[in-house]
Amino acid sequence: MKVFINFFKGFQNTGRLMRMIILLLVVNLAFSLILAIPMYHSLKDSFGNSLVGERMAEGFDYLWWEEYRDDAQGLERTFTPSIIGKGAILNNLEGLIQLRVFDLPPIILIYGFLYIILHTFFAGGILSLFKKREAKFSLGSFFRGAGSYFFRFFLLMLISWVIFLMIDQVVKGSLDSILSGMRETAISEVTPFYWGLVFNAVVFFLFLFIQMVFDYGRIKIVEEDSPNVLTSAAGAFGFVGRHLGSTLGLFYLLFLVQVVFTLIYVLIQGLISQSSFLGIALAFLFQQIFIFGLIWIRCWLYSSQMELYRYLK
Amino acid sequence: MPKKILGLLLFSLLFLATFLSFSDEPFCKQVANYTMNVVLDTERKTITGEEFLTWTNETEHPTDELWFHLYWNAFKNNMSTFFSEQRQRGRGLTGFRLEDWGYCRVDSIRMIDKENFAEIDLSPTMAFQQPDNDNPHDQTVFFVKLPQPVEPGQTIELRIEFLSKVPRPISRTGVYKDNYFIAQWFPKIGVFENGEWNCHQYHSPGEFYADYGTYDVKITLPAAMIVGATGEHREKTDNGDGTTTHHFFQRSVHDFAWTASPHLLEFTEDFEFAPGKTTEITLLLQPYHKNLKDRYMNAVKNAIKYCSLFYGDYPYTTATCVDPAYNSRSGGMEYPTFFTGGAYFITRKGISSPERVTIHEFGHGYFFGLVGSNEFENAWMDEGFTSFLDTEVYYTAYGAPVYSKTYFGIPFTFRDVNIPIESDGISRHRQTSDRDDMQRFAWQFMEGSYGANSYAKGELMLRTLKRYLGENLFGNMIKSYSQRWWFKHPKPQDFYDIVSEFAAQDMSWFLDQFVYGSGKLDYAIGSISSIRPRQQTGWFNGEYRESRSNKENAKTYESDVLVRRLGEVKTPVEIMVVFEDGSEIREKWDGDYRWKKFRYSGPSRIVKAVVDPEFKLVIDVNRSNNSMVREPNKIAPYKWASQWLIWLQHAMEFFTLFGG
The missing domain is CATH 2.60.40 (Immunoglobulin-like)
Structure with missing residues (x-):
């Protein structure tokens, strides 16, 4: 019950800070546009004055894409048919769990890194607003909060990276090696496939679990204004350990919301024809609603977790 | 009286049916005929056997030597030409244990002197040869000296005792657990042509070449084994000692391969691919691919139907498709009337697996099986033609496949992205085929260029020729080429001749640029x-x-x-x-x-x-x-930059997992 109470409280709190979510969306969009503009020019140059443009306006010209792929450098390497619809989400999910992010072009990795740092900064602002349960968003209070917690959040992020790295090297490394041994001696691909799914799920669970614990670490810092990052991290582990059912329950409830929301997006986005500027504009708007929703859910998670933390304290 | 007449009638019908089903009439001269009796020892992983070989000198030149392949000696040591070339191609040899190596040992080779009821032991004259290089560690070719030359038209008979040690899975042969896939496994005579022996060593890139003949093979192995092989499965005899002997027979083929495993599921269907023309399809399926039975079977049927239409009616009475065992490394390979597919247990509508590889390997039954080109020397004449064939048959039977990508081992399709026929092979051709001319001996290509030239460029040249000549003219030409060269060994010039004949002009200006050139067309x-x-x-x-x-x-x-x-x-x-x-x-x-x-x-x-x-x-x-x-x-x-943008926005948002 306490999960649902705080789930709904979090929803209400987030709803009051719509302008903050818009700010986060704008930042996400601006950050992405910096790379999308060169991609636009690359595509425009490649389509050139040829009939490819017409074919790509109507559908997907696979023959053109093969030529483009064969010469692709940097960002261009990421342009594949699998970025369409569900592919975009699946690419990222697989990239995350199997840490294929490092296969991405360096420019995207650098931007990704900067974006994470920026978000670590914003996390202070988000949580400080939720702490005060302010009804109205103001840039001043947002950035004051962001600034006051940034250093501690940054250190917390570095600690979390050590744990993420350990999960990758120790847990994922061991599971990969078990799977590889299994593949060498298996009598069919079926058994390694299912074990592969289980192992991926384990890694994904651990990644999410660590994210959740460090969410509570950040909440602890904000709620208690704790100066000691290590104590906060350890305290977060202790808190989650003591309230495993509630914390996981809340986390997975919101994870489920995100999955359902994503599925709805995947189902609907394919229905929008983009063979006209109006279609492109509508699709773009829909895409931004989707990203807005994802940011909303992330803030909702923060808010619900903060409410749960207070409730259980 | 009526009973006698009925009995006689039944006997006649039975005789006629037997005659029709086991029609022993060869389609061509039977140059190299093998009668083999072999035993598979699953404990030692060896095949011991006796091979009676009758060979006819069909050339105008006498010969006092006989050259043989011992392909499995490629897996005898790490210095063989095969493994040396594997290393050069970046495919090192790892973890071979004592029991993993394979070889083929000739214990005796005797010439049968029928006139004097005697056997002449040729073993003392046996010597390994390296016709393609000076690698002393390569023992994949040997010859024997004959006491007197075999004159043109003369036939000699040999009795060869041999032992083949089954290697761990490598190069489409070997054993994985109790799954045996046995190919290139017996002492096999080379091809005598133009007064010399064409008998190349076993190379890493490249395949095989042999003369046509009759294979009459009896394989004895544990009774629990399900067996498939080249040709008709004529008999299965229970030996009463836990073993069974399987008898396979096929005329007018140039190789014999087989598989044995206790796990295989066997499905057999008679398929009428043209009015009055039937062949028996056998599908040997892994139990974990049972859900793919219909897709496999339909792929074989489509392959037989359309290959018959495009390249001439399939002449054999059997076609056996093997779904290879996991880790057996035997997928995607062809032998006369017998071939392997390859599949993943999850597939989707619109994905071309397992159909494409099945059609390709069956198609090799035409280009290399029936049209017996030299795969060592003219790889494009089998791989290029078969790549062309499989694409033509696949697109005719199924239409364009859709783009797919596998996430967490699960294939997903992108139905908005069709893969047009013109995409087949072009990327490989664009990237690496200019490293060589298409016409090279298979092992003489620069790294990365064998496939691009033999498969991709060959296919693209044929598809370009098809559109240049027009569908009907090309269709008639390729069918004539196929049928005219069934059971023979065409050379590139033979293909040139038939193209020029149908085009009513010398087409060497066109073909030369692709076959003997490395330039690109743009x-x-x-x-x-x-x-x-x-x-x-x-x-x-x-x-x-x-x-x-x-x-x-x-x-x-x-x-x-x-x-x-x-x-x-x-x-x-x-x-x-x-x-x-x-x-x-x-x-x-x-x-x-x-x-x-x-x-x-x-x-x-x-x-x-x-x-x-x-x-x-x-x-x-x-x-x-x-x-x-x-x-x-x-x-x-704008449309596609916007699609890419959402992927990036989502990625950015997703990766905040690692931060705040």
Whole structure:
């Protein structure tokens, strides 16, 4: 019950800070546009004055894409048919769990890194607003909060990276090696496939679990204004350990919301024809609603977790 | 009396049925005939056997030597030519234990002297040879000296005792757990042609070459084993000692391979692929691929049906498709009447697996099986032709496949993205085929170029030729080539001859550029322009003219289309020019010089120009530059940049997991 109470409280709190979510969306969009503009020019140059443009306006010209792929450098390497619809989400999910992010072009990795740092900064602002349960968003209070917690959040992020790295090297490394041994001696691909799914799920669970614990670490810092990052991290582990059912329950409830929301997006986005500027504009708007929703859910998670933390304290 | 008549009638029918089903009439001269009795020892992983070989010298030259392949000696040590070439291709040998190596040992080789009821032991004259290099560690070829030459037309008989140690799975043969896939496993005579032996060592890139003959093989192995092999499964005898002997027989083939495993599921169907023409399909399926039974079976049926239509009726009474065991490394390989597919237990509608590989390997039954080209020396004549064949058959039977990608081992399809037939092979050709000429011995290609040339370029050349000659003419030509060379060994010139015959012109100008050249084909529209004609200004024949507005000129445009040849390959091309008023002009250019400009004067501006508008030149490495429009489409870059943007936005948002 306490999960649902705080789930709904979090929803209400987030709803009051719509302008903050818009700010986060704008930042996400601006950050992405910096790379999308060169991609636009690359595509425009490649389509050139040829009939490819017409074919790509109507559908997907696979023959053109093969030529483009064969010469692709940097960002261009990421342009594949699998970025369409569900592919975009699946690419990222697989990239995350199997840490294929490092296969991405360096420019995207650098931007990704900067974006994470920026978000670590914003996390202070988000949580400080939720702490005060302010009804109205103001840039001043947002950035004051962001600034006051940034250093501690940054250190917390570095600690979390050590744990993420350990999960990758120790847990994922061991599971990969078990799977590889299994593949060498298996009598069919079926058994390694299912074990592969289980192992991926384990890694994904651990990644999410660590994210959740460090969410509570950040909440602890904000709620208690704790100066000691290590104590906060350890305290977060202790808190989650003591309230495993509630914390996981809340986390997975919101994870489920995100999955359902994503599925709805995947189902609907394919229905929008983009063979006209109006279609492109509508699709773009829909895409931004989707990203807005994802940011909303992330803030909702923060808010619900903060409410749960207070409730259980 | 009626009983006697009925009995006689039944006997006659039975005899006729037996005669029809076991029709022993060969389709061609049986040059190399093997009668083998072999025993598989699953404990030691060995095959011991006796091979009776009758060989006829079908040439006009005598020979006092016989050359043989011992392919499995390629897996005898790490210094064999096969493994040396594997290393050069970056495919090192790892973790071979004592029991993993394979070899083929000839214990005795005797010539049967029928006249004197005696056997002449040729073993003392046995010597390993390395005709392709001086690698002393390679024992994949040996010869024996004969006491007297085999004269043209003469037949000799040999009795060979041999032992083959089954290697761990490698190069489409070997044993994985209790799954045996046995290919290139027995002492096999080379091909004697033009007064010399064609008997190459076993190479890492490249395949095989042999003469046609009859294979009459009895295999004894544990009774629990399900067995499939080249040819008709004539008999299965329970030996009462826990073993069974399987008898396989096939005339007019040039190889014999088999598989045995206790796990295989066996499905058999008679398939009438043309009116009155039937063959028996056997599908040997892994139990974990049972859900793919219908897809496999339909792929074999489509392969038989369309190959018969395009390349001549399938002449054999059996076709056996093996779904290879996991980790057996035997997938995607061809042997006469017997071939392996390859599948993943999850597939989707629109994904071309397991159909594509099944069709390809069955198709090899035509190009290498029936048309017995030399795979060592003219790889494009089997791989290029078969790649062409599998694409043609697949697209005819199933239409275009869709793009797919596998996430967490689960294939997902992208139904908005169809893969057109023209994409097949072009990427590989574009990237690496210019490292070599297409016509090279298989092991002499630069790294990365064997596949691009033998498979991709061969296929693209044929598809370009098909569109150049026209579908009907090409269809008749390729079918004639196929049937004319069934059970023979064509060389590149034989293909040239038949293409020229059907095209009614010498086509070597076309074929030479691809077969013996490494150049690329790339025609492009360099520019299009439509401008108002300049008005005359200045002195003209003593008369001064001033520029001024001219109503006639205002109605006219001077238009140019510049067509360029960017590649080395030259071929005639067509150009289509479309004007604003909808009018269209078709031009022809011999494509010889580096560029040509076409000029027009008329009331309309050019809207677009396309070189090769019918897309005949499938081998063109850059198809995007084949067209030019006056007004580029503005929607497309926004549409796709926006699609990419959402992927990136989602990625950015997703990866905040690692931060705040």
